[in-house]
Amino acid sequence: MTHLYADLFTLVDRPLRYLGGEPRTTVKSGPGIDCRIALAFPDVYEVGSAHLGLPILYQCVNAHPKLAAERVFAPWPDMEAQLRSRSLPLVTLETQTPLRDFPLVGFSLQFELHFTNILQMLDLGGIPLLRRDRGEQDPIIIAGGPLALHAAPLEDFIDVFAIGDGETMIVEWMLADAGWRAQGLNRAERIARMARMPHALAPEHFPDAPVCPARVNLTGHPGAAAGPVPLVSVFARAAIELSRGCNQGCRFCQAGMTYRPFRERPPREVFSQVECALHEIGQQEIGLTALSTLDYTGADQLLTKLACVIGAADGSLSVASLRAYNLSEAVVDAMRTGRGGGLTFAPEAGTDRLRNVINKNVTTEDLLSTVSFVAQKGYSRIKLYFMCGLPTETEDDLRAIAELGHQVHRTAQRAAAGKPPRITCSVSNFVPKPHTPFETLAMTPVASLREKHRFIESHVNPRILSLRFHNPVESHLEAIFSRGDRRLGPVILEAFRNGARFDGWRDHFRYDLWTRAFESCGVDPQEFLRERSWDEVLPWSRVDPGVSRAFLESEHRRALAGEPTTPCLIFNEDGDDLVCHGCGVGCDTRAHAADKRAILQALDEISPQAPPRPAPEPCRILLTYSKTGHAVFLSHLEMIDHFPRILRAAGLFPRYTEGFHPKPKMTFGPALGHRTEGLNELLEVHLESPQLSDPQDVLARLNANSVHGLVFNSYELIGAETPGLARRITHSIVSLRIPPATTDLEELRFRIGEIMASPVLELTRSHPGKPDRIFDARPSLASLEAILLGDRIHLVMHIRNLTTSQIRPQDVLSLCLPDLDPEGTTIVREGFVLTPA
Template sequence: MHTQFLIGGFPLSRTVVIDPVLLSKVSKPARYVGGEWNSVVKNHEDVKLTVAYCFPDVYEVAMSHLGLRILYALLNERDDVAAERVYAPWPDMEALMRQKGYPLYSLETKTPVVDFDFVGFTLQYEMSFSNILNMLDLAGIPMFSKDRGEDMPLVVAGGPCAYNAEPLADYIDLFCLGESEESVQLLADTIIEWKEQGKPGGKKGLLKTLATQQGNYVPAFYTPHYTADGAFDFLEVTEPGVPATIEKCVVADEEHVFFPTKPIVPNIDIVHNRAVLELFRGCSRGCRFCQAGMLYRPVREKTPEHLVQLARQIIDNSGYNEISLMSLSSADYSCLPELVDQLLEEFKDQKVSVSLPSLRIDSFSIDIAKKVQQVRKSGLTLAPEAGTQRLRDVINKGVTEENLMQACENAFRNGWSTVKLYFMMGLPTETDEDLAGIADLAYKVLNLYRQITHKNNGKVTVSVSSFVPKTHTSFQWFGQLPVAEIERKQQYLKSLIRDKHISYHYHDARTGHMEAAFARGDRRLGAVLYEAWKLGCKFDGWTELFDYDKWLTAFKNAGVDPDYYAARTRDVDEPLPWDHLADGASKAFLKREWQRALQGELTHDCRHLSCTGCGVCNELGVSIVDHKEGEASHGKTTFSC
């Protein structure tokens, strides 16, 4: 298993070598071999810091994640750091590893994860938490941070789920909040300096230094307290000198921030196997259910000229024939028409297509859609989110049925025949009338197609997810509906859709129940997670592997009620377990938005109108950057909050 091995012409002291005959017995063995085009292999003896970036999901999902691509390429730009990738092995590969004694290893140099200086996990989805425990166990790293000795790597985690770090607090040494392009450099510098100085104070000394830096949360330095009836009361700071509130890191200058132009080209097909351009960070639309819209404020755009330069380098270095224009709401990019024209002109002789994965109904332009699909045509995807105008106003969606029908009419008149509509179910104040509105909209869209084209080959797909209340949103206080009620609603809507040209898909309500419990959980859920892992829970985001009964057993074994976290509507003034993890938006603003939601009142987009008072720009010292009509307008829409 461990042997001297040559990679890239240099020796490595400890590597994992798996018999190819054994590897051929698992599904998709290419997941585990590395060697992809543009991957970076360094000699660990030539660097001062080694980093294992871990994504707690399978190769195809992990390789599609832009955030990890950015940090991997960014750290490997440094001569003194080697960053490598580690993904969760599929159950067949895990069984082989456990049977033969293979530890979890990196793809680049096949180095055991336990031999790295720090191990970083990305937290994108609550239902991947069990995979984190499983990966630590496979790596031979004690799961609980309190059990790790000085010889163990530092275990770090970041991503959107870090804004409620408490369910994982027992397992992670350090959480990093916010955008990491700048803070990860400081993190690397701090660890290298600590090592070169002889590791003063041991690992605790390092964590104490890191805890004083913006965005860094060391849960071991804080102790939660609960009331006599078991409610969360407050978080006590137990280590002198560390902050009571951890404020996220944010990149003010999106135009010049590092962006990778040599993407790793996967060995096998992955979920999003294409070049990616990030148009801007943030979203100011203010949809009240959307956590990402709050966490990544404010809007900061790149210029079209810079984006075209990046696109040229990415295509030249990867050979991709498709560029995805990615942001939370790509059609809100202020220079989108100009950018699309420039990209199509740049690649007109290479058959490189441009795709817009995220569209809003009210900002949809058929002219842009026609342009981007000159090379490769696809269906049209829109997200009304709710079936009636009343409920769309509750969630502050800010679009109308007229917007939807106008967009669909334009599309049908220009050759589209397939439309996919995204909705949510179980939203605050929702009634069966709102659900009936989903079916009604689907029929109206289909009938519109038939009316315009005089054909009967149109197709409307209705995809409905169950609402999960998330922290740092104005819906964080709302209790999720019981599983039985969600399932009743799903069947009710199904009964209203009888046309074979309308497809109806919905998400598993039981998975959403577990997701909600961990999304709004406190530190006591760490015990539940451990019980679930012992019962064999893993890859819980995958329908075929999710076992609801095991999770309920885990909650029972830990003496915890999942509905206390998932289904309980909370008082707006009660202390919340994540209050110390700040994204810049004030709690007062979220309370106002919750009250406006209950009144069905809209809140305007602060990007082009007056400030709505969320507090992010003032709190973090960052301004909106909007290149309207090609001119940078740093902070032009920022007013005193």
């Protein structure tokens, strides 16, 4: 099937964003599907496809035989312009179905600065932006994710909010909606019924009591890593979610409050997800994710054993959200599996005093001793996260950010025997978020945040510390939409109409569009940044996150008094129960304690078994493959990223280079030109051992894990004496396919005769800022002939593989047919001539 956007792919940046067809996608079409949902992520593909939630929901839905989920991401502005100019709709990746044709569209709400992209996607998807304008044929628009717990500004646009974890909710809602449609209920009736589903919040039918979030136990639910493998992503790693929720109780952290209680994935499931990512999908980097990774029960043991499995597969391990205390040798050693790299810590504030206010359970002493320890272990890049604008903050606290950065630098340098470390301090602006103990506080004004930034900067030695600040204006907009109410709906709509898109992207953020929108809607943004009182009805009061207001208020008071609160759900002094501060979530601490003991026991029982690998017997293989169709949009660098994964997934074990950043030893043929097809491309790979027991099986496994359009054709073992691929390629064989009836074959052959008889072919290459280079390209053109195949003339040439002065197919075309418009001509690399093995 020709892609609906086929004509646009040469006109937009990174067409891979719109192609679909990635490994591990599910395409369900035809009868037998009772309900379909378009899972919409309001950011560009490479950002959205790296997100954890979307692939989890995708798998939950598609695991049901009667349900189907497809994906759609926000088109980049260049694609939006093309779609609008051609009146083409926004379609899903899987079946290229316009959003308006789904019964349900589900948006993921992750970030306040995505709001205008939601409107962009609705608009391009052919769906009226405002809830009240939608008719019988329009989908029901659902929105879930962390922001659904305080999404009053979106109430004009979203039909139903889904509050809490989506794993089971999405399947239940889809099955219910399929039943309502089978009963003949109209759209309004379906929305009314959906509004009565557990954890639903529908602006048309607000319930009398606040809605509680759905909470799932992670056991048995799919992990993100087993979902579609992105063609291009901001993270090239398999994310394994160890736990959800957090027991640390940081008072600024919304996720730490709203995802309570802390829930852990059973160790056996963690191991099976890691093994799937390594061996079935072929991922090399495994990223453990959690709000606080090392709070996983038995984290040392888990990481040590995972490191064995990952190391045995030549993989590497990264760990998110490391706390800067009690970092054991086992953990640091595990993280060094397969790579060097850097570490990130989040002290958040410069002084212990302010860390007590925000309940960040780490001291300066903890941080420095951890830095010393990791620097001794070889980590030289350390990133520190801080916030400014925190409650009770003084100039001493701000100065301490700079001082702490310098102390970390000195400590790391001393521990690494003088080797200079690279320390980066990233300073964000504190946003008092709903459902946290700081929800009633005012946001620090922009001018004051800028002053604080300048103050910190004035105390930093830029030669040893690199300093980054978040834009205070963006933080303010985030705060406005986080804390705002329904009055902001018209502002979002107006900003969208003014052209606001991708507000979370620095290059695209235009605050002037928002200023105009606030003014023309007569809405004062300061109204949403002001201090609130604890007895005020807040815009987010329709959701009860589980943590009680009494607890939030008491934590607020303790914060202002500088009193920390210890983490919960850790074993008490007697070791017979867990600590609980009665936040309102109502944990059964004895049940949690039993779960923790079960985790420890399971970890004891797990003895990591790496899959059998053939005895090392280094060898080389030569693979041929074709790169056609969608794969022509993969750049050479993107191919280099994909091939190791495909090889590993096929059970081939590439050999790796030595050093801090080992890379698979692979040699490609000369890079293919931009968006050029190749029919017999070459790849030489060094393997740990020959895998030739069943070459057909290996080819089948390579192709099963490959990218659409990248097809492996053959596979041969190369003798040890055979020179490397780069030295074996003598010629490239290229054909230029000329449109029918654009030239006379006999005249062309005459011209070819003249060219080949010419002793010199002088060409000029121009490079910006450099003098023109004139050279003789004749030695590189070994042969040239014109062949009629069907109604097309093929200009077939053998180009010698020279390091300089090489002719290009486009040069040959302009020599042969100087008046021909090259637009309609297709260049195909047919293959290569090699010296015998």
